[in-house]
Amino acid sequence: MFRNILVHIPSERPAKPVIDVAVALTIARRSHLDAIAIGYESMSAAGMLVEGAGAGVAAVMGAEQERAQRSASAAIAVFEIEAKLAKIAYGTRIFAAIPAEAGQTISALARLYDMTIVLQPESSRASYDNEVPQHILFNSGGPMLMVPYIQKGPLDANHVGIAWDGSRLAARALRDAIPFLMGAKAVTVIAANEEASEASSDQLVAHLGRRGIAARVQRLTTDRSKIQGAILSVAAESNMGLLVMGGYGHSRLQERILGGVTRSMFDSMTVPVLMSH
Incomplete structure (x- = not known):
């Protein structure tokens, strides 16, 4: 698995x-890596075209696209500098689009890959790049590996934490x-406020054991x-490299809105997180 990976390279x-995580993971998995970057066209420039604002509109739109x-x-x-140094198999793609179209385009493209790697949104930096992870999570149909913007170096997946509530997601x-x-x-199964269920954390450990994956359970009781925060504390204390x-x-x-815990993880994650919807 993960033989065909897509990474979104922020342009802003x-x-x-x-890049560090994507390149290192490609080497480790002997994968092919495609990188995509989006240049965002001004909404005001696009509005000029819609409103039919007379002479010069085409020139303004052309300059904005360039x-x-x-x-x-x-x-x-x-x-490309890093990809060539690493001597990996890779491809690149760039395009210009208004933000609304950018999210749809990259999400559709991500459906062809085993996994898409993105950078965590950063609220202190106003950028349409911040919107890409949410689009991919809800619309790609596949796993998304979100890398913290404070990440240093490659992914360390020696200790993996699983946030488990027995749900479909x-x-x-x-x-x-x-x-x-x-x-x-x-592998640590993190069970927060667990209730009796056919898909309990103990059952999950047994299931993983049958696949040759030894896991333990860490149970938490905390306010919703x-x-x-409790999950991230466990990750830090146990030196987990992936959640x-x-x-x-x-x-x-008809818009996808992040749920509470997911939104909080987008905002405050300190380790890479693999998410699926």
């Missing part, structure tokens, strides 16, 4: 954390993470609003 934010293309090209150039993320779990030296969890959300006016 530092890309080194996500600016967006240059931004994407610069981001891909940074990636948790099960989906678990299945998508099997290649990581098979190679891990330690503090679950994300696995379902990506929760709900629909509002």
